[in-house]
Amino acid sequence: MLRIVVGGLKKDITERSVKAEGGKHVQVTVTSDFEGAKKVKAGDADYYIGACNSGGGAALSVAIGILGYGNCSTVAKAGGKPKAEEIQKLVDQGKIAFGIAVESIEEAVPHIIRALLKKHGLV
Template sequence: MIRIVIAGLQKDRIKKSVIEAGGERVEALITTDMDAAKRVKTGQADYYIGACNSGGGAALSIAIGLLGYSKCATVAKSGGKPDPLKIEALVNSGTIAFGIAEESIETAVTFIVESLLKKHQ
């Protein structure tokens, strides 16, 4: 079971997308960005997904502070499209916190969860 914590804007949409992409292989918990980052840092959760208007600012600021810049990445910026190959490479290189622009939630979350499931087969 992959445990994903969700923070930021449009949390319900993110959770719905996580469950649709991962089914019974994922657990999704909506919380605050501070709590989410702490849960990942202490091992109570495996991954963090946060959304904001830009995909990089508020979506990841607390996660970067607690988990470190090298463990966090914006995968869908405002006005851009998420790249499944880039997301898979980030997952495989150890990224554990993902920031997305709210306009790309469904697509980006699907790519993230599919990459995580592939990694944890």
């Protein structure tokens, strides 16, 4: 089971999207970005997903500070479209924190969860 923490704006939509795509393979915890990143760092969660208006600022700033820049990536910027292939590459590279623009939550989260499930052999 993948343990995913959700922070940032519109956490309820992100949480719903994670659960809808991951089903029994995910456990979702809604928390602040600070607490979420700390949980990942401590090994109490596997991945962090955050959302903000731009997808790269507040969605990931705390996670970058706690988890390191190389472990984090924006997957959907404001005005952009998430791409499944790019998200799969990021997951395969070992990224553990993902930033999304709020306008792309419902499109990007399923791509992230499918990529994570694939990486862990859960699909």
